[in-house]
Amino acid sequence: GAGVSQSPRYKVTKRGQDVALRCDPISGHVSLYWYRQALGQGPEFLTYFNYEAQQDKSGLPNDRFSAERPEGSISTLTIQRTEQRDSAMYRCASSPQALDGYGYTFGSGTRLTVV
Amino acid sequence: SQQGEEDPQALSIQEGENATMNCSYKTSINNLQWYRQNSGRGLVHLILIRSNEREKHSGRLRVTLDTSKKSSSLLITASRAADTASYFCATDGWAAGNKLTFGGGTRVLVKP
Numbered sequence: 101g102a103g104v105s106q107s108p109r110y111k112v113t114k115r116g117q118d119v120a121l122r123c124d125p126i127s128g129h130v131s132l133y134w135y136r137q138a139l140g141q142g143p144e145f146l147t148y149f150n151y152e153a154q155q156d157k158s159g160l161p162n163d164r165f166s167a168e169r170p171e172g173s174i175s176t177l178t179i180q181r182t183e184q185r186d187s188a189m190y191r192c193a194s195s196p197q198a199l200d201g202y203g204y205t206f207g208s209g210t211r212l213t214v215v
Numbered sequence: 216s217q218q219g220e221e222d223p224q225a226l227s228i229q230e231g232e233n234a235t236m237n238c239s240y241k242t243s244i245n246n247l248q249w250y251r252q253n254s255g256r257g258l259v260h261l262i263l264i265r266s267n268e269r270e271k272h273s274g275r276l277r278v279t280l281d282t283s284k285k286s287s288s289l290l291i292t293a294s295r296a297a298d299t300a301s302y303f304c305a306t307d308g309w310a311a312g313n314k315l316t317f318g319g320g321t322r323v324l325v326k327p
Binding site for chain 1 (some may be wrong): 315
């Protein structure tokens with residue numbers, strides 16, 4: 101597609117449930133990034149991929165969070181046993197190559213609310 | 216943790232005035248970027264400046280970079296109501312693992 105697509109746009113889940121957030125990057129973009137953004141704050145890095153390889157997962161808060169990009173295109177961020185503190189906007193971005201010097205294209209995000 | 220810190224946190228100006236915001240960072244960088252976020256919407260890439268550049272222009276935007284002071288500024292000239300948004304600086308570099316690290320943002324309000 102023309103842009104980065106994220107689904108669902110909104111997700112309300114009960115505490116303790118698992119959720120899966122999907123990101124469809126721009127076709128051909130090598131690098132894919134996941135960020136989390138709390139209201140009024142800047143995006144916080146979670147993890148990123150080059151092709152299907154997870155390059156850095158240092159931003160994942162704990163082992164309830166995981167991400168995959170099995171075919172080097174669509175990625176899924178999974179949160180197990182959700183907690184209220186997981187509520188935030190989750191943003192995905194992609195860039196053309198693994199090299200630096202490219203701006204990221206962000207999706208519209210998934211707003212997760214854990215009740 | 217956030218690499219960049221924007222200053223001021225909030226800025227209110229009249230339409231037609233210039234808006235200036237600053238960003239400071241901690242570790243050496245390869246590139247510094249500025250993004251805009253309109254209320255509740257996605258982040259839009261505005262401009263990228265490399266560590267060996269000192270100034271860059273794009274339309275009404277002017278970005279400067281001073282690597283000796285580890286700081287950057289974004290100037291929006293002749294502001295418009297549509298420029299009302301949050302502006303974030305973001306840096307990347309080998310020290311940070313080659314991913315973008317964002318600051319907390321400057322919230323700009325342009326009053327008509």
